Amino acid sequence: MTASKDTPSPKRRKQSKVSPPPLKDSAKEAIAHFLDTLDGEPCSELYDMVLKQIEEPLLEAVLDYTQHNQSHAAAMLGLNRGTLRKKLRQHGLLNEPEPPKRRRSARTPKTPAKRKR
Template identity: 50%
Template sequence: MTRTRQDQAADKPLSHHVRESLNDYFRSLNGCQPPCGLYRMVLEQVEKPLLERVLDYSEGNQSRAAELLGINRGTLRKKLKQYQLDF
């Protein structure tokens, strides 16, 4: 049975995909200097879709989403406001 590329990708940890995305990003710079504040930029690029997907998964239940994320509900609400997410 031949495994699809998607099946093979699912076997790899999230850190592998993050590493690959960063490799692609640095390659795309073509020798140009990356922006200052790369750490913050990466966190913002990851955190917003993480919050969106977890809230979708929890059907908008913020208490459940906070539990899944391992943060308290107040912190979740603060982050939702920070990213202008309305759930």
């Protein structure tokens, strides 16, 4: 059985995929737009601001991609899972259950024992 002329070969299918523009192009465009909106006003700490603003959507996108599997997300990002959890907590993205409330004991508290001299 031969493949029809209309069916592309597996090699051709890979070549026909259109790759998205590099992320750096989108980032450069967004930063240039931000700088244009400053209209000559001074700006400080731009580096920290950009990193903070890009980190949250990056974490959200990777978590969505990995179906919220933190181990897989950490591996994709090249982070330790503990570091990922810390970053998720910083951005309010970590869905942690509330710790159970401690119940007070009905017993009276013990008094410290007196030492013999």
